Amino acid sequence: MEKLGMILPLLVPIIGALFIVNKRLISDKNLTKVVAVTVIINFICVVYSLFFNDLTAVHILKVNAFLDIYFKVDQLTRVFSLLASSLWVLTAFYAFAYMDHEKRHRQFYTFFTLTLAVIMGVAYSGNLFTLYGYYELLTLCTLPLVIHPGTAEALQSGKKYIIYSFGGATLVVLGMMMLYAVTGDMSFMAHGIVDLSLIEGNRDLLKWSYLAMFLGFGVKAALVPFHSWLPNAMVAPTPVSALLHAVAVVKSGVFSLIRMTYFIFGTQTVMALDVTKYLMPFVVVTIVMGSLLALHQDHLKRRLAYSTISQLGYILLGILMLTPNGLLGAMLHLINHAVIKITLFFVVGAITHMTHFKYIHQIRGIGKQMPVTMICFTVAAISLVGIPPTNGFVSKWFLGLGALNIGNFLYIIILLLSAFFTAGYLLPISVTSFFVSSKSEPHERDAYQSNHETLHEVSDDSVREITHEMAKDTIHETAHETENKTLRNEMVAAEFSEDGEAESTDAKPIKLEPPKGMLYPIVLLTVVIVGLGIFPNPIINFLGGVIQDAF
Amino acid sequence: MLQCLTLVTHNTASPNLVKLIPLVSIMLLMLSAFIMPLLKKKRHLFGLTGGALAILMVLSFVNVAYIYQNGGYYFDIGHFPAPFGISLRIGEIESLIALLFAIVDLMVTWYAYYSLEKEIKESRIAFFHTMNLLLLASLLGIVFTNDVFNGFVFLEVSTLAACGIIVVKDKKTNIKAGLKYLILSSLGSGLVLMGIAFIYSLSGHLSMDYIHEAMIANLDGKQNTILISVILFTVGLGIKGAMFPLHIWLPDAHASAPSPSSAILSALVIKAPVIFLIKVFYKVYGTQIIHETVILDLVLLFGVMGMIFGSLFARSQKELKRMIAYSSVAQMGYIFFAIGIGNTLGVVMAIYHIVAHALTKSSLFLAAGSFIEQTGFKHIEDFRGIGKEMPVTLGIFTVSGLSMIGIPVLPGFISKWNLAMASIQSDKLYLLIFLLISSLLNASYYFPIIINGYFGEENLDGKVFLSKSKPIKQLLPLIILTVLMVLVGFFSGSLIEFIERGVYTV
Amino acid sequence: MQTLINNYMFVGAVIMFGIGFMILLLHNNLIKKIIGMNIMDTSIFLLFVSLGYIDGKEAPIIVGGVLHHNGYVNPIPTGLMLTGIVVAVSMTAFMLALTIKLYELYGTIELDEIQNIRGG
């Protein structure tokens, strides 16, 4: 019974998916209800199995030391599975609203719940073999979600996604092979299983093993130069993109890296192998490149995708620092980035859902139509930049401390530089939506009202400049004077009296707030973002367990 | 379960009777084969074949169970002891392969019951079955025999029979492919025969154990002759086993033959010569001599080339069956690779991969055959959206494809994993790279079919759900094969242990 | 040179094998190819039989009383070659049968012409 209780989170979504896929059992009308029930039950099961179940390890099938399907619960499992299952609930509700206008619901929800099962599997895996198995399954389960639109472009992206993923998985296998040849064991243990005494004579093998596995898992974690599947995977429906970026795919890559570094090799061994110096350049390039290229993107989701690449670089950096503070920062950022990025994607999805806009230059003044949504976006953006008192700052703080603990100032500079770029690519979105008036483009307004997406070519150079270029100071005093003059003259011409105040000059804009199913998750997540920023201590204490296991 | 059955066999069948099984199997098949032309009705034909194969399967299973309990044994045909008479040696590997052959052939025959007459003329069905059973008999002979010349004869028989099941479909391409296969095979057999001549001149024996003893005894000064003979064997058997540059007959033959024939060819026909080659290497020459020569490196080289180029060629194919045929070339590359590594684990994995690949490839060919049969198309492009029309069949195709690609727990992954372990054990780390590249290449041609088959709005446009799917009873053989394949992956640990017990190397 | 003369059997077999192989390789006519193949096979049979031959001893056929067992040449290769010939004959027969089939379908047995026929 305890055994069942423990692996329940792995089974519930599968059972749910079996129901969902069955047309005769579940009618189209009840589809979403079943999905909701499944994810909620799953969440409850997760909580039960993590905190109210004494059993923490179970072998499902043990053929030999290698072929051993083994599940285990430790603090890291708790962190990841709680994160995933809770975000899944929110995403589910968001998806119910979002998927209204999409086709093939049944397929979508089937794989949606199946992916949850796989993610739970990743979290609960007790050894590298199980983890790897779930890792491969993850690719297969998310693929249908990525290519859900079914267009040629989507299929192309899907192919790219799967080839990259399998390339990565192949590298992982390579690493596992070499590891297993040395250790003959692949289960996760606190402080690692690769004993320092094993290094003698196997140094090269272990080194290559670590590198191969890091790069292999790095593919899912969008490590440059294996990142380009991620921006391409943007063709997926937004809830999927959000999940891909927040927990499902990239975070499982990161999670696997933490498992591999701290629970297989162990800090001491990795230090003794001295491999991080080969990997750090990749990570640094990832951070800077992601954020720099994000500046170039006009497509909202692509911009967020490049942002994810950069942010994942932070986490990898934290992992590779091999200090408690660094790991803490990485873990915090794993959680925080998940929350932040899912919010950002939800907002972008809401914009697209309501207006069919996909590009930054189209969303001028949209903040007035969907204020709550865009405020949430702004808060999340600020958090991602790392400005207190939001949770993004907390993780950045610990990452910075971790870098200082190993005495490397370059990393801090990289972190801060990237944060600056982050501001450069996220804040203009908020600014464009709130502070750039949309009045100059009347036809754009018509467009979203008629819900036609014909406006790709509509672009105003001035706003593009603002969002794209860094500053180019072409406007001098005189220019300002002349420009303002016309505006002010109008004002002077208008009657200047006390009564003018009562007149409402803010024409009430058309409200385009998304439906509640989408809005509530966004707001809730925003509250979490700020909440975690103001009261980070509980979560830091919770992560303390992981740090203890690792060091 | 195996143990349970062993107990049963132990109690019911006397050991001596069990030892008759190999001979009985061959005889049974041959007899049935020759009765076949006498029968007219399709039901009777299939009844006889199916019955024979079912009996064979049960016998093989009993045999495996017996060997699991008691180990391998020799069986002298006609009770002439070894140096003079022909003897059969049945160990763990042989019994396992026999069981595998029986199961696969039974499943293919089952499948053929529903589909064969759509591909070949009705009058040819009897011929097909004759050849099929004859082929199986000869293949079992190759596997069981402990006598090199006997092996040669069986090889020739198998060549003829295999050619028979290729040309059973009266098309131009089939005749051409059959002729090509026949000529190349004859060349190969010529080499094998020459090799036999050489080792006979060296040792004066034809029974494997005795040749081995004799060769160990007077090794000096004969290295060159040994080398030449070993090359003759390798190349000769390499042709039949589709070793990479000699694979040229394979795609034509496999692609043009009727699907059941393709499945048999891919799953069985190219496997038996490899078993024979392993036997020649390790039973005739022995580990010591083989390791002194560089022949294993040559095999390794051909194996690696096969893995890479087979996949590359497969990638650029437009016909589905040709693609799967080239994939067979690549998979045979794995097997030669495994042999070429040269340590025990390598040989074990070669055998394991033979088992795994036989199950996987037969189900792949049968699935592809179903597509072609139901839609009438041959080209990969035409199978877009097939997943909507035939979801179960494509599902089977997918699982088999995933095994080829190397998804954990499926047998493809297990072989790759252990091959890597074997490479590491023999200090050839660079081989891992080839393994991985090849598995990536595998992914690159299986995935597009699966993805295009299941997903993509444009692809699925105009397709009707389940419109072309076969009834479940017709799909059952495929499903059984797939399930068996998954089980082979799941219980790879015990299977490998079992093979390891019977492996010839030291 | 001396080795070549001493092993004239081997040399002869190899030369014959070569002739057969060249015929097989260079001729487009299928019948000729099959003939080449037969020559090759024959070379191997000859080699094999020569291996068993011991100078000055009789063929292992009992004609009027059994000699000492050293009086005969090794019978096994000869016996094997009988089998081999049978196999080769059946092989040839099969090939010829296929050639006839091919001729029916294509109207020629020249391989290059067959190849040039589209859809072949």
Place this chain on the structure above:
Amino acid sequence: MNLMLIILLVPFLGAFIGYYLGYKNEKFRNVFNILLTAVELLLIIMLYQTVKEGPIEYVMPNIMGTGLHLKVDIMRYAMLFISGLAWFLATMYSTQYLIKKKNRNRYYFFFMLTYATTLGIFMSENLLNMFTFFEGMSLTSYALVIHDEDRYSHDAGKSYLGMAIAGGMVMLFGILMEFDYTGTLDIGDMGAILPTLGPVKYVIALLIMFGFMIKASVFPLHTWLPKAYPAAPTPSSAILSGILLKTGLFGIIIILVEMMGSDPYLSMLIYALGLINIYLGGILAMLQRNIKRIIAYSSMSQTGFMLMGIGLVGILGESGGVALVGTILYMINHAFFKILLFFGAGIIYMILGELSINKISGFGRNKQKLKVFFLIGVLGVAGMPGLSGFISKTLVHEAIIEAYHHTHFMFFKVSEWLFLIGGGLTVAYMLKLFIAVFVEKNDAFHGQFAEQVHKRALLPMGVLAALIVLLGVMPNTIIAPLSLYAHEIGMEMPSHLSLFNATTIGYAVISFVVGGVLYAAVIRRKLYVMDEAEGRRIFVNPSLSWISIESDIFVPVMQIAYILFSFIFKIIDNGLLWIAQKSSEFFGGIAKIDAEAALNGTYRQIVTHTEHAIEDVRHKRQHQTEAILETVSEKREQAQIYTSISPEIEAIAKLKLKFGQIQRTASGITSAIFMFAFVVVFSMIFIYYFGHQ
């Protein structure tokens, strides 16, 4: 609940309530906001009762992991007070100023949030809290800067936000290092540890200071200032210049005095930067024509004076009481002047929608109240005895002299004179502004618009003017508590301060004389020239063509770096894909030889080659049946006819045919046999070559 916390929370919550009210009714909101700031000001005044007894602290654990640590002493209180007053007046002024503006609700929302965060900065005792509030202030004030939403304000806003965030990042770097070295974030605790560290303390201090320096517009980080101030709506400009600038200076004081224990080297640096600021700001202010821009550069110049004061506090160490008091006083006064001046400029702008002094010259000639208030501000900034500016300037000046006495370092003597001449600059540009707007005659504005200068806009100005005069006459009311504070933190004050004597007034006179000369000689002569087009004298601004730090250094460097890195990263971005594509094409090409025909250049060679071979074979065969010559000539004829019809199509068709043949040959039986032979030979050679292992 603690009073400090209430002070912090009232504007924060008020912002939201105000926003909600604004949705319902704008009038309610305006009244609410004025009341809110008034209450807030009262609360701050109430706080004085406890503060004067000694510093008060409040800790709220767990907020942001480190806890919220608030502290108020006299200096911080002074800052709180001017903030409270400034916001109260600015809110009142805004209600009038913003009538015709859009998005008023949003404006007030951010206005109040900025208020809350600014108060937070002044009260934070924890460095991390301070950083939080500082960043919050930057972001919220950004919304104020770009309120007009035109291109100019967006440009300014971009500059402002970019520098603020960059400053924040650098500051964060410093805070991280500081935490790594000292293990504490409390400013008080740091003061005990940080000065004992080695040279790294300078790195830390400079990094943290960097962010504050940006806000305080210290050279060369001032580039945002002349853009942002004019871009913002006037009340915001007033707040930016009056209070937000002070947060930067406040931060520098905190770092230098409380954290670094008045480190002399750092002090010298700040002192020197102060001098640069005075001159750079002063000269640029002289050249400007836009009122707001003049005031903005004036702020920069005045910052220089304050920086000098701060530097002196550090240099003088324990005897830096005068400098400290002078600096704080200077900050308070400067806030009053600048708010007053901006309000004045705002009224002009409100009426005319114009800020260039060329256009508005003579506007204020007949608007007496406005003129008087503005004059008080102008003279206050210039340091006219009797107004409060004089007091603070004198105190700082005293401190310079004292520094010279302490160190006998000639630099202080020189800088004393530079200080006075800098004062002259102030006088000069203020004169330019005042004379142009309020003294020149311009018939266009005679008697007009007087009624539009509304009381609600003038009242705040009046209050400020009164305060300036009051403080100028009775300086001791504020000097006394400040001296007490200086004493508290261990700085000696001279027992008596003689503020109004011949010497001090003499110094003021020197400044004024210098200013007058500068005005007459430079501004009237060189800058006020005849314009042919307009037919009258107008001011010119030669600095427009001068080198600009931002547009000529920062931006190009950043742009080049940006383009360069973008280029590199784009290569990386697509590099792997490119390699993969190329290699797959390559292997695909290899594989195609076996598989399918592809007609491109590489294969053409093979094709022609084999064509020859096939031709040869044909020749041979024909040789047996016919005479060679005939056939060749026939074939030639045929070929000629063929090629004349459509040579290209024919060629392609031929190639295709040939290639198909090659393909079929490659997969034919003969080639298979050939392959077999090849493998046998290869294996033999392989074995022979490598022999036994």
